[in-house]
Amino acid sequence: MGYLSLFLTAFAAATLLPAYSEVLLGAMVNQGYSLFWLWFWATAGNTLGSVVNGIIGRQVDRFKNKRWFPVSELQLHKARNRFNRYGQWSLLLGWLPIGGDALTLVGGIMRVPWLNFVILVAIGKGARYGFVIWAVLEASARFSGAE
Structure with missing residues (x-):
């Protein structure tokens, strides 16, 4: 159930819904879950x-002229121009x-x-979740006195 909750929270966080998957991921890191599967399901x-x-x-072009x-x-137009400056790499x-x-x-x-x-999206998001896991482990090690 934990991995499913993380997956759904991470999914919601990528949409316009208010959700903060990093908080849930951070809380789960030191609870015995597999770090790989935490990273995988969040990503x-x-x-x-x-x-x-x-x-x-x-679908935007279908609706752009609606009131x-x-x-x-x-x-x-501005968003398209900004995106074109860096292309899909953005x-x-x-x-x-x-x-x-x-x-x-x-x-x-x-x-x-x-x-x-x-x-491209998965690379960026995977890197972010990898960093979150690393940061939580690093902070846990520092606070527990282990180095």
């Missing part, structure tokens, strides 16, 4: 959540707490090929 859930953002992004649509044509930064979700949304708008999208 998988967060990457899949970003794929949902990409799918939504691919209820929250983004103006000018904002979409998806490596999809893990950022501010702007990362928007990058994956714009990656969908720009129709980055799915294989490239998933690989």
